[in-house]
Amino acid sequence: MDQWLEFTRGPLFRLCFVIMILGLLRILILDFIGAVKLYRSVADKTIPWKLVLSRTLQWLFPIKKIGRSRPVYSVISILFHIGLLIVPIFLFAHVKLWESSVGTSWITLPFAAAYVLTLSTVAFGLLLFLGRVFNKSSSFISRKQDYIWPLLLLIPFLTGFICAHLNISPAFYSFTMLIHILTGNMIFVLIPFTKIAHCVLMPFSQIINTLAWKFPPDTDKAICKTLNKEGVPV
Amino acid sequence: MITTQITTEEKGKAFKSQRKPEVIDKQKLNVRYHIEDFDVNDRPRRFLESFAAILKHSNYKIALDHFIRMSAKCSRCAVTCQVYQATGDLKDIPCYRTELLLKVYRRHFTVGGMLKGRLVGIGYLTDGDIQEMAESFWNCTACRRCVNDCPSGIDHGLVTHLGRYILSEIGIAPKALVVSTREQLEGATGNTSAIPLPALIDSLEFLEEEMFDEKTVHIKFPLDVKNADYVFFPAVSDFLMEADTLMGIAAVFTATGDSWTTGKGYFDGINYGLFYSDRILERVVKKIDVETRRLKGKNVLIGECGHASRTAKYYLPGYCGGKDALPVINIMEYTHKAWKEGKLKLDPNVIREKVAYHDPCNLARQKWIIDKPREILKSFCKNYIEMAPRGEDNICCGGGGGTVSIDEIRPYRTTIGGKLKADQIRNAGCEILVAPCANCKKQLKELVEDQGIECEVIGLHDLIYKAIIFDKSLIVENKEEEAKEEE
Numbered sequence: 069m070d071q072w073l074e075f076t077r078g079p080l081f082r083l084c085f086v087i088m089i090l091g092l093l094r095i096l097i098l099d100f101i102g103a104v105k106l107y108r109s110v111a112d113k114t115i116p117w118k119l120v121l122s123r124t125l126q127w128l129f130p131i132k133k134i135g136r137s138r139p140v141y142s143v144i145s146i147l148f149h150i151g152l153l154i155v156p157i158f159l160f161a162h163v164k165l166w167e168s169s170v171g172t173s174w175i176t177l178p179f180a181a182a183y184v185l186t187l188s189t190v191a192f193g194l195l196l197f198l199g200r201v202f203n204k205s206s207s208f209i210s211r212k213q214d215y216i217w218p219l220l221l222l223i224p225f226l227t228g229f230i231c232a233h234l235n236i237s238p239a240f241y242s243f244t245m246l247i248h249i250l251t252g253n254m255i256f257v258l259i260p261f262t263k264i265a266h267c268v269l270m271p272f273s274q275i276i277n278t279l280a281w282k283f284p285p286d287t288d289k290a291i292c293k294t295l296n297k298e299g300v301p302v
Numbered sequence: 303m304i305t306t307q308i309t310t311e312e313k314g315k316a317f318k319s320q321r322k323p324e325v326i327d328k329q330k331l332n333v334r335y336h337i338e339d340f341d342v343n344d345r346p347r348r349f350l351e352s353f354a355a356i357l358k359h360s361n362y363k364i365a366l367d368h369f370i371r372m373s374a375k376c377s378r379c380a381v382t383c384q385v386y387q388a389t390g391d392l393k394d395i396p397c398y399r400t401e402l403l404l405k406v407y408r409r410h411f412t413v414g415g416m417l418k419g420r421l422v423g424i425g426y427l428t429d430g431d432i433q434e435m436a437e438s439f440w441n442c443t444a445c446r447r448c449v450n451d452c453p454s455g456i457d458h459g460l461v462t463h464l465g466r467y468i469l470s471e472i473g474i475a476p477k478a479l480v481v482s483t484r485e486q487l488e489g490a491t492g493n494t495s496a497i498p499l500p501a502l503i504d505s506l507e508f509l510e511e512e513m514f515d516e517k518t519v520h521i522k523f524p525l526d527v528k529n530a531d532y533v534f535f536p537a538v539s540d541f542l543m544e545a546d547t548l549m550g551i552a553a554v555f556t557a558t559g560d561s562w563t564t565g566k567g568y569f570d571g572i573n574y575g576l577f578y579s580d581r582i583l584e585r586v587v588k589k590i591d592v593e594t595r596r597l598k599g600k601n602v603l604i605g606e607c608g609h610a611s612r613t614a615k616y617y618l619p620g621y622c623g624g625k626d627a628l629p630v631i632n633i634m635e636y637t638h639k640a641w642k643e644g645k646l647k648l649d650p651n652v653i654r655e656k657v658a659y660h661d662p663c664n665l666a667r668q669k670w671i672i673d674k675p676r677e678i679l680k681s682f683c684k685n686y687i688e689m690a691p692r693g694e695d696n697i698c699c700g701g702g703g704g705t706v707s708i709d710e711i712r713p714y715r716t717t718i719g720g721k722l723k724a725d726q727i728r729n730a731g732c733e734i735l736v737a738p739c740a741n742c743k744k745q746l747k748e749l750v751e752d753q754g755i756e757c758e759v760i761g762l763h764d765l766i767y768k769a770i771i772f773d774k775s776l777i778v779e780n781k782e783e784e785a786k787e788e789e
Contacts, residue, residue: 098367099364099367102363103364111620111623111624112617112627114619119669123450123455137379137381137451138381141376203377204392205392209377209392211375214374214375265372266372269372270372274455279364280364283360283361283583283620284361285620287360287581291356291471294358301488302480302483302488
């Protein structure tokens with residue numbers, strides 16, 4: 069078991085983490101290249117930067133958006149995201165692992181805060197899952213991944229909590245820790261290829277939309293030619 | 303803003319098709335709007351060919367790639383969408399509508415989708431998918447209110463716009479829009495309302511006489527004046543249906559003394575291309591550019607019309623010269639500037655009714671024109687009231703996205719599309735609703751009529767015409783004598 073643990077938090081973790089970074093870089097670069105191509109192809113180069121920036125910030129820090137639509141869901145979602153980001157990055161045990169492997173460390177969460185945040189993230193994740201199941205508009209538009217993601221994200225939180233805070237046998241500890249690391253690794257690999265890619269793409273939605281509404285000139289002739297519609301009346 | 307869902311009876315009335323069953327059978331398409339006959343064979347293949355051609359020559363691919371990676375399916379848009387709120391039909395959720403096209407894109411235009419599709423052997427576009435898109439994309443009013451509530455930033459309005467564009471390339475587009483556009487681009491009159499130039503001239507002369515009778519001021523509609531500061535393009539339907547708006551605009555120019563003109567070569571601001579085809583959009587925008595340059599005008603001036611203003615403002619630079627394109631302004635911007643500079647005097651004792659302002663989506667959603675008309679109204683309407691939500695979060699009139707021009711779906715527009723707006727007007731209790739947009743005005747007039755709301759729907763310049771105070775130097779003292787002299 070120890071060898072499995074060493075392998076999953078060593079080479080396998082590094083591989084999964086690199087896949088995530090490269091995958092996210094790929095979609096970021098594709099988005100960036102797309103935006104540049106879009107900008108170059110249009111004649112109207114004016115961009116309402118103030119509006120784009122304010123709308124981007126409004127969604128990165130969506131406090132003002134809470135009351136507009138599905139307020140309960142919005143609050144739960146925001147709190148869930150906070151825990152999801154803060155706990156894995158600032159957990160004392162995680163930071164120590166980084167420090168031992170790459171020699172860099174940063175501030176860590178106090179024990180009590182980590183305790184509360186982990187449990188609340190699990191609770192909010194479950195609520196999001198239940199909301200998706202029981203809200204008829206949500207469930208109607210949901211795909212498989214929309215149900216799987218909240219549950220998958222909860223596994224490392226739950227297993228991490230069990231290992232850190234519960235008095236369990238060494239064998240059970242190792243098994244739970246293995247699940248914790250494996251699901252964490254799996255999440256890293258899946259992030260760039262699923263909807264969780266929004267973690268890096270979201271800040272670019274407003275500028276992509278703004279540019280996408282600018283249409284390149286002379287498409288009328290080009291499309292008519294491609295579709296053999298030249299000279300065809302309206 | 304909370305609304306109630308419509309009853310089953312209302313739903314039946316709203317969705318009742320006026321199309322004959324034999325036409326539906328012949329066209330193999332069960333939608334509520336009329337469509338001109340088109341090739342019904344092999345539609346999925348032709349849809350995909352058109353989609354591919356559009357992707358090749360446009361920039362939609364970049365946005366679609368972004369959307370398919372981002373979509374979180376949170377369903378916040380369901381709460382915002384006034385169509386879904388009225389019908390309660392899950393297929394009206396904006397995110398579902400968007401997915402109709404995104405799944406075609408994913409399956410047929412992405413490597414992963416093509417591989418998965420071939421391996422599993424499913425997902426190929428069918429006639430049923432096209433039927434659903436043809437219905438769904440025209441249920442939407444293209445108001446883009448849902449865009450402001452999508453955390454992922456998916457522009458459902460853009461996807462609906464693209465879906466309609468592809469459908470139009472295989473012949474599926476509302477007949478009302480296609481016929482009008484054909485007249486505008488290829489017809490003898492060159493405008494969507496098919497108004498012949500002599501009829502236009504007669505109408506304007508008649509209006510000038512009427513204004514002289516009412517105001518004893520020589521208010522003119524200058525025609526084909528070269529080198530004017532502003533070349534005017536209203537929604538051409540205003541010449542037939544909204545004379546008061548035009549008279550208000552002419553009155554403002556008389557008060558300011560600036561030079562303006564309407565071109566005899568082309569005088570239509572309407573651009574249905576925004577609603578169903580980028581190819582049409584481009585051709586119509588270019589007509590405005592050609593006419594303004596023929597007259598050597600300095601600015602393009604668009605009348606009280608949301609989509610006409612948006613198409614000219616945002617696409618003239620894109621299609622006609624980039625940064626060298628002619629400047630475009632909406633008439634409300636001009637009037638606001640004149641009012642601010644003190645060139646426009648308005649009597650605060652004329653309008654005593656409760657007045658509210660409706661934001662046209664195409665002017666407000668991008669925060670272009672929101673406060674300027676309100677400032678003018680508040681300056682002379684004693685009983686101005688504000689409706690909520692407003693501005694960039696406004697509620698659509700229910701006839702957006704070209705649907706207002708499709709007369710056969712009026713029951714749908716006034717029962718479903720405009721349900722939330724009707725509730726808002728009723729709650730506000732306004733006696734006059736100012737709607738500075740030809741589309742909104744037509745829809746809101748039909749809405750208040752069908753919903754039994756006591757409220758007059760008019761344009762901003764209709765009110766200005768009533769309240770305008772002309773400089774004494776412009777007023778003809780002895781009207782009868784001058785009339786005799788003219789005779």
